[in-house]
Amino acid sequence: MPEHTVKAFAEELEGLGQSIATMGGLAERQLADAVTSIERRNLSLAERTAEADIEIDRLEQEIESQAILMIARRQPMASDLREIICAVKISTDLERVGDLAKNIARRAERIFESHPQRAMPAFVRMARLAMQQIKEVLDAYSRRDTAKALEVWKADAEIDAAYNSLFRELLTYMMEDPRDIGSCTHLLFGAKNLERVGDHATNIAEMVYYLVEGEPLAEQRLRLDDTERGRPVEPEQPTSA
């Protein structure tokens, strides 16, 4: 390719990275606001968060259009092609994160209704884990840092463990007092959304690795979420006299 085209292409690639980072910032903000709105019982923040999803969706479309244009015009190969494909896939993951944040915010009112105070610290801890994963993986993408991406990928186990623990905790509260079942169930769905956020962070980590190394990270991912494996999860039952 002639030199000015190489330069233009490099700028376009850099621009793609910029769009991903911008989209990432929006998704991070959505997630933080959703969690804050639940933590601080701020209904108006929850409503605003649910509405702000539009910008993220727009960026996803923009990235996709840009990618298609670049592939058509430049016919890139090897690492350049990987850059473009990964950008599209990462943008999909980020769009899902925004959606998940929106869903968490939407549940806020139901969760407030009968405050499951006891479960809040565990929920917030799990939320922070998920938020940290997204932050670290976006930093890893900006810097093309595979070591960091691998750390994020491995740390997913922590989120799965936090989810299992919260699941058990909420079950006991629901069994203790049926009036709490409604709000605990919504909190549980919110926690499930957080676990999904963690999964998307792991997806992005795999992309970063593939982008740099040229080959995929792993064939299979360990699923530590044993609540879905069919093993019954129940609190200890009192033994009958």
Added chain:
Amino acid sequence: MTRDDLLLILSALDEPIFLVRANRQISLMNRAAEHLFGLGLTGRDFVHAIRDPDALKCVEAGLSGAASTAAVITLPFPVRTIYRITSVHLESGGMDAKAIVTLADISHIHEAEQMRSDFVANVSHELRSPLTALAGGIETLKGAARNDAQARDRFLAIMEREAARMNRLVGDLLSLSRVEVNAHMRPSTPVDLRSVVEKAVAALDAHARALNRAIRLDRGEGEFIVPGDEDELTQVFHNLLDNALKYAQENTEVNVSIAHAGDVPGLGGRAVAVAVADRGPGIAPEHMPRLTERFYRVDDGRSREKGGTGLGLAIVTHVLNRHRGRLMIESVEGVGSTFRVCLPLAATAKGG
């Protein structure tokens, strides 16, 4: 001035500083910025340093010509920190930049303002309830109950109770404020701690018996001289005993004991511990971290009904901080609670 000179000057400043080009690329980062965001970002778009949408808007405003724009952003990791980001437009000057972006750590200020507005809201709320009851009582006495002796007596009793509650609240607020003003000045007058405790126990003895409870005191062995403020220490034990009596089950004892304590973290081996133990309902673990917060109550209704102001433990904590002591709380739900006041002994005390 060369670029290196500029870098040298900017790196002498604590705050992270960026010079940003018209196309939002980073032209220069000072050492504080590199320390916070890492190396290798020069020449790349600002978004790779900070992704926060409000931060980006601020940077763009500065680039597009607004003289100076600021925003407050939160960076949640590794430690949640609140920054004021400021973007100042640079018209010319030969430096390869259209804006200077700085970050100021305002976490403490933000936290203090948050606490202050929370506190004001809480105090207003606490004062409003008794005031409403008083106003209601007055209106009733002027109107419906004017000629009804029985109703008059009942409402006057309510008004008296509410006025007393407000009085206690104002008293506690003044105590708290007095302690805070002196917070950094460690008291130095030698105080006989055993005598302070004995007096507090004696003062609340009648109150205990009226509630069908008793206070038992184990005076301990040896001397317990601590550098302190006698009035403030008296208030500490008064508050703890008052709480214990409030929550202890009927016909049980509140046990007070004084002893040397060699095991208190941070106080070395020369300390005295005064324990106030009750057989009350106990405190659930999730409330423990917040017990000493102002106006924090485990059970709102029960606390107000017993006349509590919500400030008792906050005052205890502040006094102990001032005395370089510690409050340790142990509790088992359904069994009871023990509040242990630990204070460093005076340097020349005997019997350590």
